[in-house]
Amino acid sequence: MSFSLQRVSVRHHASDSLALHEIELSLAPGEQLALIGPSGAGKTTLLHTLALAHRPAAGRIDAFGCDPWAIGEGARHRLRARLFLAPQTPPLPPRQRVVTAVLAGRLPRWSLPRALASLLRPADPAAARDALARFNLQDKLWSRVDRLSGGERQRCSLARLLVSDAQALLVDEPLSALDPALAVQTLEVLQQEAAARGALLICSLHQVPLARERFGRIVGLRDGRIVFDARAADVSDDMIAALYRDARNDSPAPDAPPLPAAPVSRCF
Ligand SMILES: Nc1ncnc2c1ncn2[C@@H]1O[C@H](COP(=O)(O)OP(=O)(O)OP(=O)(O)O)[C@@H](O)[C@H]1O
Numbered sequence: 001m002s003f004s005l006q007r008v009s010v011r012h013h014a015s016d017s018l019a020l021h022e023i024e025l026s027l028a029p030g031e032q033l034a035l036i037g038p039s040g041a042g043k044t045t046l047l048h049t050l051a052l053a054h055r056p057a058a059g060r061i062d063a064f065g066c067d068p069w070a071i072g073e074g075a076r077h078r079l080r081a082r083l084f085l086a087p088q089t090p091p092l093p094p095r096q097r098v099v100t101a102v103l104a105g106r107l108p109r110w111s112l113p114r115a116l117a118s119l120l121r122p123a124d125p126a127a128a129r130d131a132l133a134r135f136n137l138q139d140k141l142w143s144r145v146d147r148l149s150g151g152e153r154q155r156c157s158l159a160r161l162l163v164s165d166a167q168a169l170l171v172d173e174p175l176s177a178l179d180p181a182l183a184v185q186t187l188e189v190l191q192q193e194a195a196a197r198g199a200l201l202i203c204s205l206h207q208v209p210l211a212r213e214r215f216g217r218i219v220g221l222r223d224g225r226i227v228f229d230a231r232a233a234d235v236s237d238d239m240i241a242a243l244y245r246d247a248r249n250d251s252p253a254p255d256a257p258p259l260p261a262a263p264v265s266r267c268f
Contacts (some may be wrong), residue, residue, distance in 0.1 A: 003027040008059035010049050019045045020224045034211035035204040037221035038244050043204035047170045051085035084166035088173045090157030094146035101145050102128040105160030131162035134189050150177040168200040
């Protein structure tokens with residue numbers, strides 16, 4: 001089942017200006033896509049919108065064949081269980097054991113009693129160890145989260161994704177705390193996992209060369225708008241330069257007419 005956004009606009013609070021403007025995006029199952037753009041472009045907002053954490057101010061979302069904002073809260077909750085959002089700053093309770101933090105990736109499919117029982121006695125430590133092993137963190141299984149380095153914490157949060165059974169993996173800057181070699185290895189694990197389960201994978205990345213090298217499709221966002229949505233092979237250095245151009249240095253002269261909206265370059 002596919003996922004699509006049709007002219008979706010989002011604001012964070014009723015009085016805010018729009019953080020996303022009329023986003024059009026069609027995502028096929030099993031597709032792997034990198035989301036790039038300068039700070040404040042709207043990458044996190046878009047991932048959270050796809051994770052059904054933001055209700056659009058306008059437009060329509062089609063998630064696995066239904067409009068998640070036209071169904072009841074219970075049905076939407078079940079739909080969310082098919083999505084996994086790995087946030088930029090993982091909300092890992094500092095005093096928690098790594099094993100418990102990783103198994104939290106199973107919470108959406110556990111009943112409340114089972115989830116509470118797993119807090120006291122981890123339900124499936126072997127699954128958590130296997131997930132951690134893919135990031136070479138198996139030795140940390142029983143460590144406390146606040147004893148991990150920033151990079152270990154980030155990979156511990158991604159191990160959650162491995163124990164989930166989500167069909168859409170939405171990952172916000174998964175490599176920000178990692179050295180270059182670990183960044184490549186970590187991305188490989190995420191991409192292998194998504195391919196193995198036929199899941200959609202969307203990663204926001206600040207490492208543009210890695211995005212171009214490792215992803216077939218790149219979406220460039222700026223000022224809450226999609227500037228391009230193209231095959232990686234069709235993304236030129238000029239497109240990247242324009243995407244990251246410093247807006248402070250290219251504001252038009254005070255009497256210049258407003259610039260027409262740039263056409264979105266779509267290669268799909
Ligand atoms: N909780 C919030 N309340 C109000 N505005 C917000 C909130 N979070 C983000 N914004 C605004 O929404 C816009 C998009 O922010 P967003 O975090 O999605 O950008 P981003 O591309 O992920 O940035 P970065 O690369 O720095 O993480 C920005 O103008 C930001 O100031």
